Amino acid sequence: MTKRKYDDVNEFLEDESFKNWVLQTNATDINFWEYWIANNPNKKDLVNTAKDLILGISFRKNTVSEEKVALEWQKLQAKIKAKEAKPKRKVILLRKLSIAASILLIVTTGLYFLNQNSKITHKTHYGEILKVKLQDGSDVTLNSNSSLSYYKNESRKVWLSGEAFFKVDKKKATNAKFWVVTQDLSIQVYGTAFNVNTKKKKTDVFLEEGDIWLSLKNGETKKMLPGNYISYSAKENRILEDKNIDNSSLKTSWKDGTLLFEALSLEKAMEKIKESYGYAVVFKDDKAKNTLITGAVPLTNIDICIEAIEKSVDVIIIKKDNSLIISKK
CATH class of the missing domain: 2.60.120.1440 (Jelly Rolls)
Incomplete structure (x- = not known):
């Protein structure tokens, strides 16, 4: 996110984080822009204009512009008028024009259909x-x-x-x-x-x-x-x-950024940590697996998560490479 005043539509269009918010492709950028927009209500019209332009550009990027179609049509009409004295060539040219127009219509319609069903x-x-x-x-x-x-x-x-x-x-x-x-x-x-x-x-x-x-x-x-x-x-x-x-919080608390455990074995709790953070879990002490844990840990900060588990069940967790190594104190 670049430091700008965002007084001009182009400033929004040139900002990749803003595009990510419009297209809903990056959680960090989405959160930033939701907060920024809520705190800058006077920029609402600029934001909406820029958003429409980005969505419009995205929608039209594979289609043929109306100006291009009109220009080619004018060129073809000029050629037809220039050859009006020669009926046979006129018929051939009209036939070509008809085919070209049909192809253009099929291509444009096809691209529109693909875009709509993307x-x-x-x-x-x-x-x-x-x-x-x-x-x-x-x-x-x-x-x-x-x-x-x-x-x-x-x-x-x-x-x-x-x-x-x-x-x-x-x-x-x-x-x-x-x-x-x-x-x-x-x-x-x-x-x-x-x-x-x-x-x-x-x-x-x-x-x-x-x-x-x-x-x-x-x-x-x-x-x-x-x-x-x-x-x-x-x-x-x-x-x-x-x-x-x-x-119900036992199954849905994660949507608010926390994992909730209620008398759950540490082994099963660490399976959920593995799902959330992607770390492999290694137990150095099998007895630690059956230790029961009750409480909540954050889903978006692995270091705080580790610290909370260590304090809850009296274990040591070492983060090494892509693994979490657990042992009793």
Whole structure:
């Protein structure tokens, strides 16, 4: 982010961080610009103009400009008038003109269609959380090392790899469905809040509010009610867990930047740390694995996370290369 006053539209257009905010491609830039815009309401019109230009440029980059089409049309008309005295050549030229116009129309329409149906993907790195606002008004919070994809003109059907929390906007007028697709199942909703995790070669779904239907890969369907947690593996072709969870924060606290543990073994707690930060976990003492941990650790700062775990369960954690080495004090 460069130091500018942002008094001119071009200053926004030249700033890569601003483009990242418009295209929703970098969590740090998104957070910065949301804060900046909230604190600079007098620049709202400039921001909106620059945003429209970036989206417009992105949309039109593969199409033929109207000016170019008009110029070529004028050239062809001039050639036709110059050859009017020769009927046979006029017919041939008109035929060529017709073919050229048809090709231009097909190419332009095709590019427009591809643009309208282009796939949009949001990705996060380890230790990063991204909030995404879909075109239909639904909110998605994407956990670390995850990706969310959907087509530009159909944001009520998304594909998820990793973990995300969904708060789906209910379309009362049309009662339109919202779909989440994973490698194991499809989730059908109308308007509700739920968490989906696909990180362990299975799909875990926790329903916070509303109701949803699961369409499992084996052809079965399953209705979920608030508080219900279901874990399903297409590889094993079975439901691994089906239970109710009273404390929803145990499954959704990550969206607020923390991992919450409640009498969880250190071994299982470190599996969640591994998912969030990407570090391998090595236990030097097997006894430490069964130590129970209760508390919360941050999802976006590995050093503070390590310090909190060390104090909670009386262990030493050494960060070496891409590993976390754990031993008893």
